Amino acid sequence: MHQVGHAFTPHSHDSADKSDEALESSSRGMRVLAVSFAVLMVTAAAQGVIVAFSGSVALLGDTLHNLADALTAVPLAIAFSLGRRAATRRFTYGYGRAEDLAGIAIVLVIAASAGLAGYEAVRRLIEPQEVRALWWVAAAGVVGFLGNEWVARYRIRVGREIGSAALVADGLHARTDGFTSLAVLLGAGGAALGVPLADPVIGLLITAAICFVLRDAGREIYHRLMDAVDPGLVDRAERILAGTRGVERVGSVRLRWVGHALHAEVEIMVSHELSLVEAHAVAVEAEHRLIHDLPRLRAATVHADPDGPHDVDHHALLTSHR
Numbered sequence: 207m208h209q210v211g212h213a214f215t216p217h218s219h220d221s222a223d224k225s226d227e228a229l230e231s232s233s234r235g236m237r238v239l240a241v242s243f244a245v246l247m248v249t250a251a252a253q254g255v256i257v258a259f260s261g262s263v264a265l266l267g268d269t270l271h272n273l274a275d276a277l278t279a280v281p282l283a284i285a286f287s288l289g290r291r292a293a294t295r296r297f298t299y300g301y302g303r304a305e306d307l308a309g310i311a312i313v314l315v316i317a318a319s320a321g322l323a324g325y326e327a328v329r330r331l332i333e334p335q336e337v338r339a340l341w342w343v344a345a346a347g348v349v350g351f352l353g354n355e356w357v358a359r360y361r362i363r364v365g366r367e368i369g370s371a372a373l374v375a376d377g378l379h380a381r382t383d384g385f386t387s388l389a390v391l392l393g394a395g396g397a398a399l400g401v402p403l404a405d406p407v408i409g410l411l412i413t414a415a416i417c418f419v420l421r422d423a424g425r426e427i428y429h430r431l432m433d434a435v436d437p438g439l440v441d442r443a444e445r446i447l448a449g450t451r452g453v454e455r456v457g458s459v460r461l462r463w464v465g466h467a468l469h470a471e472v473e474i475m476v477s478h479e480l481s482l483v484e485a486h487a488v489a490v491e492a493e494h495r496l497i498h499d500l501p502r503l504r505a506a507t508v509h510a511d512p513d514g515p516h517d518v519d520h521h522a523l524l525t526s527h528r
Contacts, residue, residue, distance in 0.1 A: 235286045235373055235466070238364045239279040242357040242380070246276035249353030256346040260339040265346050268390050272350060275383050278315050281308045282372055289465045302465025309372035309427040316379050316423055320416040323386055327409030334402045344394040350387025354380045369502045370466040371430045375423040382416040433462040439500065443470060446499050452476055452488035454513040467504035470496060478512035485510050 253269040285308035288301040361377030364370075389412040396404020428434075440459050447456045457473030474492055476485045489510040496506045512520055519525075 234364055234368055235370055236283060238361055238373065239283045239286070242361055243276050243279045245353055245357050246272055246380075249350055250276065252349050253346045256339070256342045260343050260346075265343050265390050268347070268350055268387050272354070272383055272387070275315065275319070275379060278312055278376060278379065281311050282376055284308070285372065285465075299464050299469070302463075302467055305370055305372040305465040306427060306430045309375045309423075309430065312372060312375045312379055313420065313424050313427055316375075316382055316416065316420045319379070319382055319386070320413055320420055323389075323409060323416060324413040327406045327413060330406035330409065331403065334406075340394045340398045344391050344398075347387050347389075347391030347394060350390065351384045354384030354387060358384060368466045369463065369468065371426045371463070373466075375426055378419050378423045378426075382419045385412045385415050385419075388412070430463055435461045435463065435468075439468070443472065443496060443500055446495050447472060447474055447492050450474075450488065450492040450495055452480070452484075453492055457509075457511065464504075466502065468500065468502045470500070470503060470506040471509075472496070472506065473509045473511060475511050475513035478514040480512075485512070 250269050250273040253265060257266045257269055285304035288304040291301045293300040358377045358381035361380060362374050365373030365377055389408045392408045393404055439461055443459050443461065444456050447453055453474045454477055455475040457475060460471045462469050474489065476488050489508045493506045493508040497503055
């Protein structure tokens with residue numbers, strides 16, 4: 207009787223494979239953070255040595271910047287660790303949202319980076335400073351750029367593969383740091399050519415570039431917080447449902463990200479002539495296909511409605527509540 211009564215109510219399909227996949231995604235995220243943290247710390251250390259004998263204030267700022275930015279991996283690592291916890295009766299969707307909160311922190315750090323870079327550029331326009339050992343300063347700028355760009359590519363690639371907007375945002379953040387390091391290189395080149403104002407002018411241009419990256423990262427995190435998804439995913443889910451045997455029509459399809467896992471709530475219409483057990487089988491098959499064919503979908507809830515008779519409103523009781 208319970209199986210029959212379950213046919214026209216939402217039900218979920220727990221998958222051990224999907225749980226393992228989610229844990230593996232979190233593990234990959236943690237590995238990315240650990241490796242990128244090490245690379246950025248080595249980069250900052252190499253720059254710090256050159257700061258000691260060059261007296262470059264610009265390079266000092268970039269070194270401290272890279273050191274601070276390496277530490278942004280900490281809140282994201284905490285978020286990945288929280289995301290591995292099982293759902294509770296209070297947090298029924300689990301702790302995946304911690305990633306999006308970490309993303310907010312990363313966006314704020316990018317904004318602070320833009321403000322600091324702009325401030326330093328303006329200050330050096332007003333008070334030009336002489337820099338020694340220009341070739342070493344230029345080399346440090348190259349080291350900073352290469353280190354940050356490698357980290358950026360690594361974080362963005364894995365972040366997109368596992369569906370983590372926060373990790374993508376952190377990758378974009380690393381890219382802004384690479385731009386800042388590149389400014390040190392170009393500024394040193396300008397100083398070597400006898401154009402001391404080249405350093406602050408380039409710094410202002412880099413500030414503008416950071417602002418564009420800030421816009422992209424902010425939009426990514428905002429979309430996640432507002433439960434936005436790629437419309438192409440909705441189209442794909444509708445095609446999967448429509449291609450399921452026994453599904454007459456597809457109703458509403460709602461998708462949302464919880465951390466780097468996708469959750470779905472969908473409605474399908476089945477023939478009103480089917481028995482409850484048969485309708486339940488159609489819903490389970492639709493759910494099964496969704497979970498296996500929609501990328502990074504952790505869980506799906508499918509609600510089956512009878513399609514007909516045409517003169518019957520099966521939701522009349524709920525009309526005033528919708």
